[in-house]
Amino acid sequence: MGLQNRLKELRAKQGLNQQQLGSLVGASRQTISLIERGDYNPSITLALRISQVFQVPVEQVFYLTEEEGK
Amino acid sequence: MKREKQSGKSTAKFLGTILLCALLGGVAGYCAAANGDALENVLNQGKMLVQQLGIWWFLPGFVILFLGWVLYGKTKKLIAQTGEDDEVFQRCNRILGRCMLCSGGATPLFFIAITISFYSAETQNILWSMGLAIVYLTLLIVLEVKAVQRTKFIFPEKQGDPLSSRFQKDWYQSCDEAERQKMGQCSYRAFQATGKGFLLVMVGMCLLSCFQLVQPVWALVVGGLWLLQQMTYLWYANKV
Numbered sequence: 001m002g003l004q005n006r007l008k009e010l011r012a013k014q015g016l017n018q019q020q021l022g023s024l025v026g027a028s029r030q031t032i033s034l035i036e037r038g039d040y041n042p043s044i045t046l047a048l049r050i051s052q053v054f055q056v057p058v059e060q061v062f063y064l065t066e067e068e069g070k
Numbered sequence: 071m072k073r074e075k076q077s078g079k080s081t082a083k084f085l086g087t088i089l090l091c092a093l094l095g096g097v098a099g100y101c102a103a104a105n106g107d108a109l110e111n112v113l114n115q116g117k118m119l120v121q122q123l124g125i126w127w128f129l130p131g132f133v134i135l136f137l138g139w140v141l142y143g144k145t146k147k148l149i150a151q152t153g154e155d156d157e158v159f160q161r162c163n164r165i166l167g168r169c170m171l172c173s174g175g176a177t178p179l180f181f182i183a184i185t186i187s188f189y190s191a192e193t194q195n196i197l198w199s200m201g202l203a204i205v206y207l208t209l210l211i212v213l214e215v216k217a218v219q220r221t222k223f224i225f226p227e228k229q230g231d232p233l234s235s236r237f238q239k240d241w242y243q244s245c246d247e248a249e250r251q252k253m254g255q256c257s258y259r260a261f262q263a264t265g266k267g268f269l270l271v272m273v274g275m276c277l278l279s280c281f282q283l284v285q286p287v288w289a290l291v292v293g294g295l296w297l298l299q300q301m302t303y304l305w306y307a308n309k310v
Contacts, residue, residue: 028245028246042248
C-alpha cells in the first residue's frame with residue numbers, strides 16, 4: 001500500500017506557495033516539497049494540520065493506493 | 071519456513087565471513103612475521119613521506135574550500151528567485167548542501183594538516199604553517215557563517231547562530247519532523263561507517279602490535295573513541 005496525496009493540487013487551488021503552506025502547518029518548505037513528491041509520509045499530526053488548512057477531511061488530501069509503498 | 075531458511079543462510083554467511091577473516095588474519099600475520107623488517111621499513115618510509123609533505127597537507131583542504139566558495143558564489147543569483155520559483159529553491163538548496171559538505175570536510179582536513187605540518191616543521195616552516203592555518207581558518211569560518219546565513223534566508227524558520235556553541239542544538243530544535251527523520255537516517259549512516267572504520271583500524275593495529283610496530287597508546291586513543299561512539303549510541307537508545 002502506498003500513500004498518495006493531492007497536496008499540490010489543493011495548494012494551487014488555494015493560491016498558496018510551499019513556503020506559505022509550510023508556515024501555516026509548522027513545517028519547512030522543503031518538507032512540503034518532499035510530501036508533494038511522495039518522498040516523505042507525514043505524521044498523523046502534520047497530515048491533520050494540512051487537511052485543516054484546506055478545510056477538507058484528511059482522506060481527501062491523503063489516500064492509500066494498491067501500489068507498493070516507498 | 072522462509073524465515074528459517076533465511077536465518078540459516080545468514081548463519082552460514084556469518085560463519086563464512088569469520089572463517090575468511092581468520093584465514094586472512096593468519097596469512098597477514100604470517101607475512102608480517104616473515105617480513106618483519108621489511109614491514110618496519112615500509113612503515114618508516116610511510117612516516118617519512120607523511121612528514122616530508124609538511125605544509126602541503128594544507129592543499130586538499132584549500133581545494134575543498136575553494137570548491138565550497140565557488141558553490142556559495144553560484145547561489146548568489148539564485149537566492150533572489152527562490153521566493154517565487156520552487157524549482158530554483160530546490161536547486162539553491164542542493165547547491166548550499168554541497169557547499170556545507172565542503173566546509174564540513176574542510177574542518178577535519180584542517181586539523182590533519184596543522185598537526186602534521188607542526189610536527190614535521192623546522193623552525194622556519196612553522197611560520198609558514200601558522201600563516202596558512204590562519205588564512206585557512208578564516209576562509210573556513212567565513213564560508214560556514216555565510217552558507218548558514220544563506221540557508222536561513224531560504225528557510226526563515228531556522229534558528230541558531232553559527233558562531234555560538236549552542237548552534238547545533240538551536241538548529242535541531244527549529245527543524246520539523248521530516249528534517250529530524252533525515253538527521254536520524256544520516257546519523258545512522260555515520261554510525262555505521264565509523265563503526266566499520268574503527269573495527270578495521272583496530273584489527274590492523276592488533277596485527278601490527280604483534281611485532282611492536284604500533285605504539286600501545288594508539289590502541290587507547292582509537293579504542294577510546296570507539297567506546298565513546300558505542301556507549302553514546304547505546305546510552306541514548308536505552309534512555310529514549
